[in-house]
Amino acid sequence: MNPEKIKEDFPIFEERPKLTYLDNAATSQKPRQVIEAVAEFYSRNNSNTGRGLYKLANDASQAYEESRKTIAEFINAEKKEIVFVRNTTEAQNLLASTLKFEGDIVLSEMAHHSEQLPWRRKAKNENKEIDYLHTSNGKISLENVKEKINEDTGLVAISHISNVFGAENPVKKIVEIAHEHDALVVLDCAQSAPHIPINVKQLKADFITFSGHKMMGPTGIGVLYGRKALLEDMKPYQVGGGMVGSVTKNNVKYSKPPHKFEAGTQNIAGAIGLEAAVNYLQDLGLEKVKTHDKQVSQKIRENLNKIEEVELLSPNSSILVSFKVRGAHPHDVAEILGQNQVAVRAGNHCAQPLHEELDMNGTVRASPYAYNTESDAEKLAEAVKEAAKLFN
Numbered sequence: 091m092n093p094e095k096i097k098e099d100f101p102i103f104e105e106r107p108k109l110t111y112l113d114n115a116a117t118s119q120k121p122r123q124v125i126e127a128v129a130e131f132y133s134r135n136n137s138n139t140g141r142g143l144y145k146l147a148n149d150a151s152q153a154y155e156e157s158r159k160t161i162a163e164f165i166n167a168e169k170k171e172i173v174f175v176r177n178t179t180e181a182q183n184l185l186a187s188t189l190k191f192e193g194d195i196v197l198s199e200m201a202h203h204s205e206q207l208p209w210r211r212k213a214k215n216e217n218k219e220i221d222y223l224h225t226s227n228g229k230i231s232l233e234n235v236k237e238k239i240n241e242d243t244g245l246v247a248i249s250h251i252s253n254v255f256g257a258e259n260p261v262k263k264i265v266e267i268a269h270e271h272d273a274l275v276v277l278d279c280a281q282s283a284p285h286i287p288i289n290v291k292q293l294k295a296d297f298i299t300f301s302g303h304k305m306m307g308p309t310g311i312g313v314l315y316g317r318k319a320l321l322e323d324m325k326p327y328q329v330g331g332g333m334v335g336s337v338t339k340n341n342v343k344y345s346k347p348p349h350k351f352e353a354g355t356q357n358i359a360g361a362i363g364l365e366a367a368v369n370y371l372q373d374l375g376l377e378k379v380k381t382h383d384k385q386v387s388q389k390i391r392e393n394l395n396k397i398e399e400v401e402l403l404s405p406n407s408s409i410l411v412s413f414k415v416r417g418a419h420p421h422d423v424a425e426i427l428g429q430n431q432v433a434v435r436a437g438n439h440c441a442q443p444l445h446e447e448l449d450m451n452g453t454v455r456a457s458p459y460a461y462n463t464e465s466d467a468e469k470l471a472e473a474v475k476e477a478a479k480l481f482n
């Protein structure tokens with residue numbers, strides 16, 4: 091991995107050469123290959139999919155379905171198991187709105203609002219109980235999982251990697267435990283799919299969800315993976331054009347998955363852009379990306395550790411680094427960093443219940459990706475030093 095060389099593929103860094111972009115957990119930058127794939131689709135192949143009978147329409151449909159195939163292979167799934175959605179949030183809402191199961195719901199305290207609120211609403215509407223897995227040292231602990239998942243559990247929805255702490259949860263084991271109790275498992279891979287290889291056959295989760303924009307793809311495109319048999323049993327989320335086999339005045343026959351879940355004109359260019367992003371990541375090699383991102387995070391930790399006023403919150407080997415600066419509100423720290431052209435996120439990161447539980451008023455989060463260098467870690471530390479001085 092040569093991050094300096096990788097950076098050359100990202101036009102934004104040419105536009106803004108002084109930018110130190112460490113807000114990848116919010117959204118990643120886009121390589122030229124993705125931008126060009128989207129532009130090329132609109133310039134050469136633009137048409138609606140699954141409808142027209144002329145060559146241009148066939149080419150567009152084929153390109154859209156090829157993208158689905160590439161994404162299926164990326165996570166070792168079958169093409170039919172990949173539903174295109176707008177983002178993780180929509181995937182989680184689709185599941186919570188349409189999935190039928192007996193029993194209660196287990197979530198985690200660390201859950202992002204997008205993987206928490208859809209299930210909370212479902213629980214309220216269907217009189218289901220919710221229990222929460224605790225966070226210990228930035229992760230879900232297996233002891234706690236064994237306590238909370240039992241014969242009353244119908245579904246477990248958790249993050250593969252927390253967007254606050256950046257640590258990988260023991261999801262394979264959690265899936266095993268949930269399945270021993272016949273509970274379904276929904277894995278939110280919004281923070282893992284960009285950084286580590288995902289293999290659905292190994293993870294054995296029933297559903298996984300992720301967003302294209304966090305993995306170098308365009309905004310407005312995301313993925314719901316569901317086991318084929320489960321998707322077949324589910325009712326559609328939205329109804330309309332493009333998801334029906336036949337419609338009479340009295341009867342509707344829906345298409346099979348995945349098209350059953352893709353009502354209306356889809357984000358065709360988005361899917362094509364996401365395919366380009368997946369190809370780009372595969373060319374880099376996701377194992378290498380993971381190692382690199384962890385190394386930069388480690389460098390960030392080492393540098394910040396030397397600053398007396400800093401309290402590190404992410405455990406070792408996390409993919410991103412959350413921290414606090416004594417005497418300073420996280421928003422103020424982020425603003426000082428911003429003045430130094432260092433982009434980070436500050437606040438509760440859409441995980442307010444977690445912050446409440448841990449009695450934190452927010453954190454500052456630095457999240458690196460393939461194009462970040464050790465020098466970015468140093469620039470961050472310099473700017474944090476300035477903020478620490480100002481507030482102490």
Ligand SMILES: Cc1ncc(COP(=O)(O)O)c(C=O)c1O
Pocket residue numbers: 115116177178179180202204205249251252253278280281301
């Ligand atoms: C763990 C996690 N889940 C879900 C989401 C929601 O993603 P999106 O806004 O792309 O729907 C995010 C976004 O930050 C996230 O980090």
